[in-house]
Amino acid sequence: MNILQVLFKTSIGKKVLMAVTGLIMVGFIVGHLIGNLQLFAPPEKINAYAHFLEGLGPALWAIRAFLLLTLALHVWMAIQLTLENKAARPKDYTSQQTLRASYASRTMRLSGFIVLAFLIYHLLHFTVRIEGFGTYPHTTLLDGTPVRDVHSMMVFGFQNVWISLFYIISVGLLSWHLSHGLVSMFQTIGLQSRAWSNFLSKLAVLFSILYFLGNAAIPGAVLAGVVKIENPEVAGYVCPAKCAVCEAKKAKT
Amino acid sequence: MNVTIRVWRQKNDQSEGRFEDHEAKDLNPNMSFLEMLDVVNEDLTNAGKDPIAFAHDCREGICGTCSCMINGKPHGPESGVATCQTYMRSFQDGDVIVVEPFRAKAFPIIKDLVCDRSAFDSIMHSGGFISIRTGSAPDANAIPIGKEVADMAMDAAACIGCGACVAACKNSSAMLFVSAKAGQLNLLPQGKPEKDARVLNMVATMDEAGFGNCTNQYECSAACPKEISEEFISKLNRDYLAASVKSVFKAVPSTMG
Secondary structure, three states: OOHHHHHHHOHHHHHHHHHHHHHHHHHHHHHHHHHHHHHHOOHHHHHHHHHHHHOOOHHHHHHHHHHHHHHHHHHHHHHHHHHHHHHOOOOOOOOOOOOOOOHHHHOHHHHHHHHHHHHHHHHHHHOOOOEOOEOOOEEEOOOOOEEEOHHHHHHHHHOOHHHHHHHHHHHHHHHHHHHHHHHHHHHHOOOOOOOOHHHHHHHHHHHHHHHHHHHHHHHHHHHOOOOOOOOOOOOOOOOOOOOHHHHHHHHHO | OOEEEEEEEOOOOOOOOEEEEEEEOOOOOOOEHHHHHHHHHHHHHHOOOOOOOOOOOOOOOOOOOOOOEEOOEEOOOOOOOOHHHOEHHHOOOOOEEEEEOOOEOOEOEEEOOEEOOHHHHHHHHOOOOOOOOOOOOOOOOOOOOOHHHHHHHHHHHOOOOOOHHHHHOOOOOOHHHHHHHHHHHHHOOOOHHHHHHHHHHHHHHHHHOOOOOOOOOOHHHHHOOOOOOOHHHHHHHHHHHHHHHHHHHOOOOOOOO
16 A cells, blocks of 8 residues: 555544644744734834745745645545544434543534634735735835835734634634644654653643734734834824834835 | 433334333342343333343453443443443432443444444454464463563453444544554564554554544543553554555565465
8 A cells, every 4th residue: 555545545544644734734823923923023023024925936835835735635634534433423322421532622623614714814814915804005124125014914904803803713713723633643643652641731732822822912912002003104003202213204205 | 229221222223213211120239230231121021022132241341242322421430341340339219321322333233232343353353363373372481571561462452342432432433442452462572573464454444344533532541441541542553654654665575476
C-alpha cells in the first residue's frame, strides 16, 4: 500500500491528515497573531510588515495556496470521517452517557464550522477587501514609501462592535477547538503516553487561553480606545492636541 | 428490592425493535445483573412468554460475553467490571433501568440484547496471533523480558474482547480493542517479527468491518471493564504509521509470487 492510499483511504491515515493539517494551521495562526499584535506599536510597524508580506509576490501566493489546500484537506477529512462515524452506528442509543469526553471534544464540528464561516468572512474583509466590508485607505511609511494603511483598516473594522464581537466569539471558538485539537494531534500521530499526557492536556489549555487573550486584546484595545486611527484621512480620526507626526503629515498635504 | 427494567426487544437484525417494561420483584441486592435477568426470564417463561435473550457465559468477568448497555453505559454504572459483575446493590429500590444492546453497524443485533461481535474475530484472524511452531511448552524464562514491558503487555492482554469500547464510543470505533490486541503482541519479543504486518492487517480488517474512526475522546477506556488505557491507541497509531512508511521502502525477496 503506498503512502497516499494510507493517508486517504484508511481510518488512521485520514486522522493523520487531520492532525498534520491542523498542526500546520496552528503554526500559521501563531504567526498571524504575532503579526497582528504589531497593532500595538506605531502604525508604521504593522504597515511596513504588511507591505513586506505583499512584496513577497509569488512566494506569498504559494504560501496562500498551500494554506488553502491545508484548510481544504482538514475540512474534507473532517467531513469524510464524520460521515463514516455516523454510518458506523445506524441506530442510536435511547440513552447514552458521556463518561469522560470533554465538552470541547464533543463540539469540534460546531466550533469548526463556525470558525470556517468566520474565516470566509475574515478573508473577504481583510484579504480580498470587498468594498463595503470595511475601509481600505493608503498611507506612506516614514521613508515615504506608499503603502496600504493596514493599521487604520483594522482599527476601523474593530471600531464596529458587531465585527469585534463576531471576531472575539470566533477566536474563542477556535481556541476551544484547539483545546481538544492540540492534544488530539499528538495522540493521532502516536506521540502521547501516560508519562506526559496530563502535562500535554494542561499545556494545550494554557496555549488556547493565551491564544484567545492575545487575539481578544486587539478588538478589545480598539473598543476601549487604547488603539486609535492615526491616519488623518480616515473617518473616525481624532486629532490629538499636540502631535508632531500628524502635524507633519498635515503640512505635507 | 424491586426494579423495573425497560429492555430492548428485537426479534432479529431485520425487524424493528422496541422497549418493553418488566418488573423484577423480590431481588436480593447481592444478585448480579444477569441473575436479575434470569429471574425476569423465569417469570416470562412461566407466563408462556418469550424470555429476554442476553449474552452470557463465564459470569466471572473474564470471557467478555455479556454485553448490555445499562442506563447508557456499557456494563452498567460501576467501572472496571463486566455486566456479570454488576450487582443489584448498585441500583436503588424502585429504579427503572434501561437496558439496550451494544449498537454498532459492525455489531448487528441477533436478538434482543445479543449482538454479533464476530467482526472482532475477523480482526483477530488477520493479525491477533503469532506464528510459532507448536509442540512442547518452551522453557519459561528462555527469552528474558523486562518487567516494565511484561507489565504493559499484561495490561493490554487484559482485554476480554467484550466490545464495550465500541459500544461506548460515539463513533463506534474499535481502536481500543485493536490497539490492545496488537499492542500486547507488538510489545513482546515473540510478536515483534510480525509487528508491521499485524498492525497493517488488523487496521485494514477493522476499517472493512465498518467501525467508526477514533476522535480521541477516550469513552472506550472509561467504559472498558478491564480499564485498558487509551495509551495503546497512541501506540497503535505510531506502529501503524511506522509500518506504512516502512512498507514503502521494504525490500521484497525476488522469489515472491
